[in-house]
Amino acid sequence: MNERADVIVIGGGIVGTTTAFFLSRRKRSVILLERGLTGQQASGVNFGGVRRQGRALSQLAMSNRALETWRRSRELLGEDVEFLPSGHTRVCYHAHDADYFHRYAADARAYGLDLEVIEGAAMFRRFPFLGRDVLAASSSALDGHANPRLAAPAFGRAAGRLGASIVENAEVLRVEKEAGGFRVECAGGRIYRSGQVLICAGAWANALSTQLGEPVPLVARGPQMAVTEPVPYVFKWSMGVYTSVKEESVYFRQIPRGNIVLGGGAPRPADAATRRASVLPANTVAQMAQFRRMVPALGALHVIRVWSGVESYLPDSEPVIGPSSKVDGLFYAFGFSGSGFQIGPGVGETLAELLDTGSTPIDLAPFSIARFQRTAPGRTESATSEISS
């Protein structure tokens, strides 16, 4: 086995696999170390929204890049990850949220995201199935959804075909800087070496960044997902509620085979140590009431399965992306706070560019890990201890 490469990527989620993919296309040698299987955690259990709408404006450049990759995914991967650009619509119940829709649409236009906000009769004509509490709808025609269970593993396999070494069941215990690069030690004593390291280990990233002197207040939480039995394909738009009331914040998408994927409401703590998270039964029931409010016809369906997984959240809900502020050659991408799936391939492409050439036109300053050293000096607790408290 090749135990030395230009880059070691730690974590085989959507960011890790796409970074490995784009680095391999740039002819850089890559070893990707994944503790379990690729795309098994947050990247595999999320809603599957391929949504630019609603992101912080600072994310939109990478998000647009990502959309290009999603659109070309079949050609790039040689297989189908069920990307469906059928549009994404946000709706709201409160007047101040409707006002925000208009403001966001105006702001986002400058970043290449075109949104249409409609209200009242026009909205009910286009979306006759919406509940009467809904005040406004904001639609992004080019967004859509994809199958999260397939995407990251497919990018991983594609990277492997281009020469990357994708090592599954390899748990990284220690990352150390040594002369000429990095030494990465895995459980079982396997040692890997490289000139650069990318830590994109989701909820487990803090354990590694802490070793390198950059602890972050990362918290693991589990999304609360569900799916219905298959019914005729009628909901082309992926839809969600925008609200500051956490319980109201539900979203759904229907796949052409008929099942409707549901999610949202209050997330719950997850346990990074056991790598498992579950759906709170009360959340399932609360979600159902919110779905009946949003689309009353959904009340006639059945939920056939619920699931969760381990996602990583940061206090400002923005990810860490970019170079370490302390160690040369070290890079991070984690803490996507429930919004990493769509942007993942854009982050991967951007990091591949940055690691390969030393620069990227995309402004990564808002995502610097240094922002937590300013606000939380000396903070060293692990994600696990924060969850259990």
Added chain:
Amino acid sequence: MAANVVVIGAGPAGVRAAQALVEAGVRPVVIDEGRRDGGQIYRRQPDGFTRSYETLYGTEAGRAKALHRDFDALRTRIDYLPETLVWNIEPNAVHVASGTRHRKIAFDALIICSGATDRLMPVPGWHHAGAYSLGGAQVALKSQGCAIGARTVMMGAGPLLYLVAAQYVKAGATVSAVLDTSTLADRVRALPQLLAMPSTLKKGVALMNVLRRAGVPVHRGVTPVAIEGTAQEGVTSVRVKDANGATLHVPCDAVALGYHLRSETQLADLAGCEFRFDRALRQWLPATDQDGRSSVRGIYLAGDGVRVRGADAAERAGRLAALAALKDAGIAHVGAAADITRLRAQLHRFTRFAAGLRTAFPWPARFAAALPDETVVCRCEAITAGELRRVVNEMGAKEANRAKAFSRVGMGRCQGRFCAHAGAEVIAAEARIPLEAVGRLRGQAPVKPLPMALASQQSEKETTA
């Protein structure tokens, strides 16, 4: 007697568990999916039906009558929730749905008596209308007095194969053939263990006599080839190879399938109980001690839902699990010590007999490797053996949950209850790894489809549209 005890299931195990609890002064909550008590085996007919115990339960009429009578006597001393589904479990609480009403019920001890369903092996064409499980065929008869078809074929292996065929014959239905995949040699090999329960063995022989007198063709050692039919007509015939390799073609309009039973273990899984792989049975089962204590404190498992040993054993295991729960809670039960000793000894014999049944009616694991690629494995999601093999070979999915994520096998409304065993065999055969290495599908709520009209009884506030 402050202990909150919840019993799930009102079949033989659940009823006997509730009875032992009541004897000790505990008022348990008994939750059951059925409209009436009795479970699957002693299912009570709907109101207005007037068949006698002898007609409904045959040689088991006395046991059925006793169980129903004893449950009726408990009714004022338990909180009985019929037509209620336990759809999720949290530490110390179950979540139930009754119609569209949701409730959370707290417990200190939980006794899960979830019973069993048919263990199924796919056969080409089993997705056609008119293909049922043997258990399903039996429910139609017991509950509604209906046969699944005018000319039926019973196919598979196990005690239920002959029992259902004989019950159909007695009810006046036409059984065109009994196609048994097990052989006489299997049965001879099992005889020493089957002699642990000579009276039960005799009942089995009596069922064969019913079929012989009725002139029902019985073929042993067959290999299923296909259930033939069309989308419009449903099942039209069954094709098998007989023991000599000759093709046998049996016209029919319905077929019932099954290879003995599999435990309904999803609730134990949701409760976090540890599972172990049983090599002889080729399946994962919750681990318990001899009295039914699971690996999780306060969770007890009894009856066919933890280990298929039949209804008589389930009655004893239910009582034993309740006595264990009482003992652990420090609640006195007069005569418990002697009872426990006696029940353990009796269950030992049932365990031996169950091992004999396993030998006599083996699970045909080898059929999985031979399934044509176009055979549907997961009927809920319409996923074929070929697609499952593709994710094993091309996507490296050799673990059950990984293969599910890529292929959707086990992702539908049954959540793998009917396809997971066969799916795991297909994966193991294709990947050339031991079945144990394939693992098992992780349980996910809800145990059965849950209406989205569900509303909590505790707080009804909801905006109407």
